[in-house]
Every structure is written in structure tokens, then in C-alpha cells.
Amino acid sequence: MLLTELFSISGLFTVLILTALEVVMGFDNLLYISIDARRAAPERQAFVRRAGTVISLAMSVLLLFVLLEVISALEHPLITIDFVWLHSAISGHALIVLFGGWMLIRTAIREIHHMLSVRDLEHEGAARPGQAPVSSLLTSIALMCVVFSFDTVVAAIAFTSNMLIMLVAVVLAGVISILAADRVAAFLQKNRLYEVLGLFVLLLVGVMLVAEGGHIAAVTIFGYVVHPIEKSTFYFVLASLVVVDVLQGKFQRKLDIENGKSG
Numbered sequence: 460m461l462l463t464e465l466f467s468i469s470g471l472f473t474v475l476i477l478t479a480l481e482v483v484m485g486f487d488n489l490l491y492i493s494i495d496a497r498r499a500a501p502e503r504q505a506f507v508r509r510a511g512t513v514i515s516l517a518m519s520v521l522l523l524f525v526l527l528e529v530i531s532a533l534e535h536p537l538i539t540i541d542f543v544w545l546h547s548a549i550s551g552h553a554l555i556v557l558f559g560g561w562m563l564i565r566t567a568i569r570e571i572h573h574m575l576s577v578r579d580l581e582h583e584g585a586a587r588p589g590q591a592p593v594s595s596l597l598t599s600i601a602l603m604c605v606v607f608s609f610d611t612v613v614a615a616i617a618f619t620s621n622m623l624i625m626l627v628a629v630v631l632a633g634v635i636s637i638l639a640a641d642r643v644a645a646f647l648q649k650n651r652l653y654e655v656l657g658l659f660v661l662l663l664v665g666v667m668l669v670a671e672g673g674h675i676a677a678v679t680i681f682g683y684v685v686h687p688i689e690k691s692t693f694y695f696v697l698a699s700l701v702v703v704d705v706l707q708g709k710f711q712r713k714l715d716i717e718n719g720k721s722g
Contacts, residue, residue, distance in 0.1 A: 473619055474628050481611050481632030487664045488515055488607035489636050490657055491563065492600055493644045494570060498591040507593055508640045511600040516633030518604040522612045523629055527622070546679040552609075557672035559606025562599070563665030567658045574654065606668070656704045660697060667693055 492511040499507045526533075533555075536548035611632070615625040647654055666688070673685035 477628035478631045484611045512637040512640045514601050515604040519608040519629045522608045544681050547676045549676045553672045553676035560665045560668030567662035
């Protein structure tokens with residue numbers, strides 16, 4: 460029955476749409492892996508990227524099976540907070556999303572600070588101080604993969620009830636991410652100005668996850684309810700950032716040409 464539905468026209472169309480959805484939703488995960496992998500020694504960065512994307516795929520498949528069994532339990536409140544100015548009912552789902560948001564914000568701020576550090580200019584071309592060991596990087600990537608995979612798997616469960624279709628779409632999206640990992644890293648390396656854009660995208664995703672986690676936990680602060688950031692708002696801000704960054708790059712090249720002619 461499941462196999463017959465998978466190979467039907469509607470089933471194949473569902474796989475195609477769900478795979479595209481999983482790839483789009485998983486891009487922030489791929490971006491995180493590409494940026495975090497640069498903390499490793501140069502000769503180990505490609506390994507960290509590939510291993511990280513494989514871990515991401517494995518976590519997605521594992522969570523698919525796990526969430527189908529325990530997703531209802533994750534929605535039950537684990538901690539209830541009822542202070543004068545703060546009210547909340549925190550569930551396992553909310554904790555996962557809040558933790559992921561905090562991790563992304565922490566990573567983005569750390570990398571932005573590193574990028575703007577004057578000390579790095581004094582050691583240009585040298586190895587980055589305090590390079591993280593591969594095991595530590597893969598551990599942090601695995602933790603973040605739980606958060607990112609959670610959202611993509613929940614989307615898959617909401618999209619279709621066919622377990623086989625979910626599995627095929629998740630695996631296809633994971634394979635695409637594995638194939639794209641080195642290309643994303645090469646693009647960032649070749650276009651260094653886009654690193655800032657990538658970091659602010661991670662920061663925005665982190666803020667969005669924190670707001671989403673607060674909404675899931677029904678957080679009320681001083682009588683104000685925490686609302687999630689609409690996906691349409693996020694995509695509009697993201698598109699605006701990309702357009703501004705592209706125009707800024709073109710304008711900078713124009714200024715460089717003008718300065719070269721005047722010099």
C-alpha cells in the first residue's frame with residue numbers, strides 16, 4: 460500500500476514538493492555547518508563539512524522514526540512558571556527550539572566578533588587561534604542538527620501520512636545537502652563579503668527560533684504574549700538583506716574602479 464502510493468503520480472509529486480521543502484528548510488543547517496567547519500584546521504574543514512551533513516541526514520532519519528512515536532509526549536508541559544510578571548508552560552518541543560535559537564545566536568555573535576577582531580589582522584594568513592577539535596565541532600553540529608531536523612521532520616509529518624514518502628523526501632534532501640556542502644563553503648570562501656550576510660541570516664534564524672520557542676511555551680512577560688515571527692516576514696527580511704548585500708557589493712566595485720582611475 461505504501462509502496463503503491465509512493466510510485467503513483469500523486470505520490471511522486473508529493474515526494475518532489477516535500478523534497479524541495481526539506482531542502483529549503485534545511486539550508487540554514489547547511490549554512491551553519493559550512494560556517495562552523497571553518498573553526499577546524501584548514502586540512503580538516505572539508506571532512507567536518509561532509510561528516511556534519513552526513514550526521515544531519517542520519518539525525519533527520521532517526522528523528523522521523525522517533526517523532527512519529529513520541530511527538531505527542533513532547534507537546535505536554537514539563538515545567539510550569541507562574542510568577543507575577545512571567546507565565547509559561549515549557550514543553551520538550553519548546554526546550555528544543557529555544558536551545559537551537561540560543562545556539563545559533565551564540566554562534567553568529569561569536570563569528571561576527573571574530574570577523575571584526577583587530578587581532579586577526581595582525582595574524583593574517585596564520586592559523587586561527589583556538590581552533591576547535593573535530594570531535595567538539597561534530598558534537599555541536601549534531602546538537603544543532605536535532606533542532607533543524609526537528610522542524611523539517613515535523614513539516615514532513617504534517618505534509619503527508621505516508622511514512623515511505625516522508626523517508627524518501629528526507630533522504631533525498633539530505634543527499635542534496637551533502638553534495639552542496641563543499642559548493643556552499645567554496646562560494647563563501649570566494650565571496651568573503653557574503654560571510655557577513657550568512658552570519659546575519661543565522662542570527663535572524665536564531666531570533667526566529669527563540670520567538671517560536673517562546674510561543675510554543677506560551678510565554679507571557681509583563682502581560683505581553685510572545686508571538687512567533689511569521690515566515691513571510693522572515694523571508695521578506697532575508698530577501699531584503701540579500702538585495703542590499705548584492706547592491707552594496709556592486710557599488711563597492713564601482714567605487715574601487717573610480718578610485719583606481721583617479722589614482
